[in-house]
Amino acid sequence: MTxxxxxxxxxxxxxxxxxxxxxxxxxxxxxxxxxxAMFLNIGADGPIPFTDYNEATLKKVFEYCEHSVNEENYxxxxxxxxxxxxxxxxxxxxxxxxxxxxxxxxxxxxxxRLTSYCCERIARMxxxxxxxxxxxxxxxxxxxxxxxxxxxxxxxxAAAKKVAEKAAETAEKxxxxxxxPVQQLVQTTRNKLTRKYxxxxxx
Amino acid sequence: xxxxxxxxxxTLPLLNCIQYLKVxxxxxxxxxxxxxxxxxxxxxxxxxxxxxxxxxxxxxxxxFPNDPGLQWxxxxxxxxxxxxxHNTRVIxxxxxxxxxxxxxxxxxxxxxxxxxNDEHFETMRKMAEHVSMIFRTPIASFEINQQSDPSTMSxxxxxxxxxxxxxxxxxxxxxxxxxxxxxxxxxxxxxxxHFCFNLEESTPDFxxxxxxxxxxxxxxxxxxxxxxxxxxxxxxxxxxxxxxLTLHDINSFLNHWLNGSNPxxxxxxxxxSIKRMEENVEETFxxxxxxxxxxxxxxxxxxxxxxxxxxxxxxxxxxxxxYDIVRDDGTIGTFHQIYFARSDDPDFxxxxxxxxxWNKLM
Numbered sequence: 001m002t003x004x005x006x007x008x009x010x011x012x013x014x015x016x017x018x019x020x021x022x023x024x025x026x027x028x029x030x031x032x033x034x035x036x037a038m039f040l041n042i043g044a045d046g047p048i049p050f051t052d053y054n055e056a057t058l059k060k061v062f063e064y065c066e067h068s069v070n071e072e073n074y075x076x077x078x079x080x081x082x083x084x085x086x087x088x089x090x091x092x093x094x095x096x097x098x099x100x101x102x103x104x105x106x107x108x109x110x111x112x113r114l115t116s117y118c119c120e121r122i123a124r125m126x127x128x129x130x131x132x133x134x135x136x137x138x139x140x141x142x143x144x145x146x147x148x149x150x151x152x153x154x155x156x157x158a159a160a161k162k163v164a165e166k167a168a169e170t171a172e173k174x175x176x177x178x179x180x181p182v183q184q185l186v187q188t189t190r191n192k193l194t195r196k197y198x199x200x201x202x203x
Numbered sequence: 204x205x206x207x208x209x210x211x212x213x214t215l216p217l218l219n220c221i222q223y224l225k226v227x228x229x230x231x232x233x234x235x236x237x238x239x240x241x242x243x244x245x246x247x248x249x250x251x252x253x254x255x256x257x258x259x260x261x262x263x264x265x266x267f268p269n270d271p272g273l274q275w276x277x278x279x280x281x282x283x284x285x286x287x288x289h290n291t292r293v294i295x296x297x298x299x300x301x302x303x304x305x306x307x308x309x310x311x312x313x314x315x316x317x318x319x320n321d322e323h324f325e326t327m328r329k330m331a332e333h334v335s336m337i338f339r340t341p342i343a344s345f346e347i348n349q350q351s352d353p354s355t356m357s358x359x360x361x362x363x364x365x366x367x368x369x370x371x372x373x374x375x376x377x378x379x380x381x382x383x384x385x386x387x388x389x390x391x392x393x394x395x396x397h398f399c400f401n402l403e404e405s406t407p408d409f410x411x412x413x414x415x416x417x418x419x420x421x422x423x424x425x426x427x428x429x430x431x432x433x434x435x436x437x438x439x440x441x442x443x444x445x446x447x448l449t450l451h452d453i454n455s456f457l458n459h460w461l462n463g464s465n466p467x468x469x470x471x472x473x474x475x476s477i478k479r480m481e482e483n484v485e486e487t488f489x490x491x492x493x494x495x496x497x498x499x500x501x502x503x504x505x506x507x508x509x510x511x512x513x514x515x516x517x518x519x520x521x522x523x524x525x526y527d528i529v530r531d532d533g534t535i536g537t538f539h540q541i542y543f544a545r546s547d548d549p550d551f552x553x554x555x556x557x558x559x560x561w562n563k564l565m
Contacts, residue, residue: 096205100212107216119216123223125207130290130301131231138209140236 012039013047014062016055021047028065033110052108057101064090064114071113083117091121210238218246226265226275227303227316233337234294243337250340251275253331257358258348261320261327263334274313277334279320279327292318294329323354328361341366346373352405356384359392368393371513379405385427389415397421397440397513418467419513430455433471434464440512441471448473450482450490453556457495457538460558461530470510470518473556476545482554484542491540491556492526500525500537505563520559534562 010026029035039048050058067086083091094102099118106114125137141149209217221243224232233243254264263277283289287302299318306313318326335342345362347355355374362369372394374380380402388400389411397419409427414435422428425443430452433441448456453473460468500506500522508520525539536558543553 096207100208103212103216107213115216115219119219120223122207122209122212122220126220126224126228126232129228129231131234131293132291134231134235137206139206139211141210141238 014058015047015049015051016058017051017053018055019051020055022055022059024062025066025069027069028062031065031068031111031113033112034108050105050109053101053105057098057105060094060098060102061105061109061111061114065111068113087117091117210242214242214245217242221246226267227314229337230277230316230334231292233333234292240333240337244339248338248340251338252344253335253338253340253342254344254346255327255331255342256346256348257324257327257350258346259320261324263327263331265334265338272311274311276313276315277327277330278315278317279324279330280317281320283317283319287317294318294326294333299326324358332365335365341369343370344373345369345371346375348375352379352381352384355380355402356387359384359388363387363391367391368395370394370396371399371515372397373399373401375399375401379403382406382409389413394418421512434459436465437467438465439467439469440510441468442512443472444474446473446475448475450487453491454493454495457491457528457536457558460536460560461495461528463530469560470512471558475554475556476551477554479550479552482542482552484540487540487554491538495528497526497528500527500539506535506537506559506561510559521557534560536560 011023012026012029013021014024014029015021035048053061067090091099099121103115103118103122106118126134129137209220212220221229221232229243233240249267249269251265251267254262254266256262256264259281261279263279265275265277267273267275283300284302284304287304289300289302291298292301293299301316301318303314303316305315318330320327331342342362342365347358350358369392372388372392374388382404385400385402385404388398394417398417399421401423403424404427407426410429411427412429412431412435414437415428415432416437418438419440419442420436420438421440421442422444424445426445426447428443428446428448430448433443433448433456456471459465502522506520506522508522509517510520512518521539523539524541525537528536528538530536537560538556538558540554540556543555545551545553
């Protein structure tokens with residue numbers, strides 16, 4: 001974390017998936033509820049790792065945050081028609097891949113305003129369309145993809161079951177080991193008594 | 204432009220996207236696949252009031268509490284309007300012609316998504332199940348109009364598998380119903396507000412003695428309801444037309460009420476059809492009030508003059524020629540009776556008996 005001159009000028013270092021770091025103002029970063037929950041009160045030593053997202057995506061997300069620093073507190077989504085020219089340019093210059101990356105990052109960082117605008121933009125793709133027309137706009141998983149997904153889920157479930165069984169087995173073994181000295185003790189006592197009895201009867 | 208991989212988004216933004224859609228778009232989206240249906244049902248909806256009306260041109264009406272001036276109506280029509288642009292919609296893999304149009308009535312807006320209706324309401328039933336599931340809310344109000352007895356039975360059987368209770372059930376009219384259908388309804392569907400049944404029971408000798416635990420019961424042909432059934436019932440409002448109750452039954456009812464029966468009752472009206480020469484007002488009054496301590500009702504402004512029949516209707520009470528009986532706890536029962544000539548049969552009279560329960564402390 002860079003040292004601040006005043007609280008509004010605090011700069012934070014952000015680390016991307018490539019390992020690159022760049023500065024983001026505290027004011028911009030505070031639009032992220034995730035950041036607020038994780039670092040605001042305790043501070044951060046060194047760069048904040050948002051390493052699930054690449055530099056371009058994070059820069060795009062924080063570009064939006066820096067821009068909306070002076071906007072009023074978020075009070076629900078604006079209609080797309082009410083977006084400013086800057087907002088429209090911001091969205092229009094993204095390709096589909098970047099747009100999806102931005103939604104994912106914004107969702108993780110919990111930046112309400114940006115996530116809402118992105119979602120409303122997606123909803124507009126479906127606006128006024130029936131089932132047939134929606135299919136032309138969005139990708140639905142094919143039967144093969146669904147089957148593959150189901151297989152993955154089944155594998156995951158089987159693996160989880162195995163882990164659970166192993167855990168149960170280990171727990172059982174531990175139990176047996178813990179019980180062993182007691183059992184041994186009982187057996188030893190029993191043997192001694194038997195021997196005593198036998199020796200007594202022999203006498 | 205390449206298609207958008209919407210379903211690959213994380214769940215929260217995905218649900219957020221769905222919330223921005225309008226009702227018909229939400230329904231269309233939910234019809235795309237099992238996954239989209241499941242996703243739509245995850246959204247935290249402000250649950251709509253769903254009204255289903257089975258009729259020649261059936262309707263499923265959705266009203267959202269945050270938009271009281273808007274109604275979204277899935278309209279199932281025998282004949283589609285050829286002048287409107289038809290689109291094809293897919294429901295459970297079957298293609299249906301459909302169109303959307305809107306109408307403005309005063310300050311209210313009605314949006315229609317119209318499909319063809321079929322003889323057994325298959326599409327309507329599927330959509331009722333679907334809509335109820337995606338908005339995670341049961342059908343509140345349920346109406347069957349002008350159906351044959353087998354059709355009514357088929358609809359109520361289907362409905363009872365869909366949900367155990369409904370706020371109000373309204374069955375109308377000009378057709379008869381069989382005892383099995385009537386009993387099926389009473390035994391299998393819990394009605395939490397009112398039951399309005401305007402069918403003639405096809406077995407005239409049938410009598411019903413069990414309690415009816417529906418807050419408001421409105422029957423256009425109630426000859427099957429016995430005094431025993433009324434005395435056992437926990438209803439708040441009973442409107443019984445074409446009743447077979449006798450004047451002695453009414454007297455017996457009043458005596459039982461004085462002794463604490465029907466504690467929830469607020470209003471009962473009984474309409475009987477009798478031969479002109481069989482009764483006269485004085486004799487009727489004498490029988491009805493036998494062994495009762497009655498007093499002429501004095502209007503002092505304390506008696507509420509309107510009662511809520513059910514959540515959709517109120518009724519203005521009359522205060523002409525009323526008499527009071529008073530229970531030990533101070534609850535007052537105000538009654539009056541009136542005869543009308545029957546316009547359709549000059550040999551018959553209509554006898555109306557009204558009984559209103561109230562309390563000065565109310």
